[in-house]
Amino acid sequence: MHERYAFMQSMQFDKLLCNSCNSRDICVRGLVERNLPGYAIGGLAGGEDKDSFWRVVAQCTAGLPEDKPRYVMGVGYPLDIVVCSALGADMYDCVYPTRTARFGSALVPEGVLKLKQNAMATDERPIDPSCPCMVCKNYTRAYLHCLVTKDPMGSQLLSYHNLSFMARVSCHFFWLSCSF
Numbered sequence: 001m002h003e004r005y006a007f008m009q010s011m012q013f014d015k016l017l018c019n020s021c022n023s024r025d026i027c028v029r030g031l032v033e034r035n036l037p038g039y040a041i042g043g044l045a046g047g048e049d050k051d052s053f054w055r056v057v058a059q060c061t062a063g064l065p066e067d068k069p070r071y072v073m074g075v076g077y078p079l080d081i082v083v084c085s086a087l088g089a090d091m092y093d094c095v096y097p098t099r100t101a102r103f104g105s106a107l108v109p110e111g112v113l114k115l116k117q118n119a120m121a122t123d124e125r126p127i128d129p130s131c132p133c134m135v136c137k138n139y140t141r142a143y144l145h146c147l148v149t150k151d152p153m154g155s156q157l158l159s160y161h162n163l164s165f166m167a168r169v170s171c172h173f174f175w176l177s178c179s180f
């Protein structure tokens with residue numbers, strides 16, 4: 001990927017520069033002139049506030065060609081994927097779905113479901129009744145609660161569900177954006 005993509009890093013520090021010599025815009029213009037196969041927006045998701053993060057993504061994607069992949073590095077929270085996709089980004093990478101699973105939590109439309117909580121021990125529902133994934137079709141919250149507190153298989157099953165959830169978030173956004 002290093003040979004094929006242009007990387008734009010550390011752009012959150014741009015506020016140190018004056019507005020009239022905005023390094024982000026200069027960087028984007030310079031890389032677009034090189035007509036590269038794809039563009040990676042990095043140096044973000046490092047603890048900056050969401051407003052600053054999304055502004056940088058918007059500023060970069062506004063100057064990048066729509067017919068080339070626009071990849072936001074290290075981004076994986078569902079809300080960030082929806083917002084960045086709306087701002088024109090196409091690709092992401094993040095450990096969030098599997099790391100969250102290792103902590104015993106499942107991603108659901110309402111947020112995060114903590115399978116380690118005692119209340120899950122007697123809950124016979126699936127993680128998400130609306131989820132079509134193999135885990136939600138075959139396992140109850142109570143069974144998964146048992147696994148996540150005792151067996152590594154629990155984090156594997158939660159990873160499967162969380163990745164399925166993220167795939168559905170991405171698909172929903174893709175079809176929504178195609179309908180306009």
Ligand SMILES: [Zn+2]
Binds near residue numbers: 132133135137
């Ligand atoms: Zn599921």
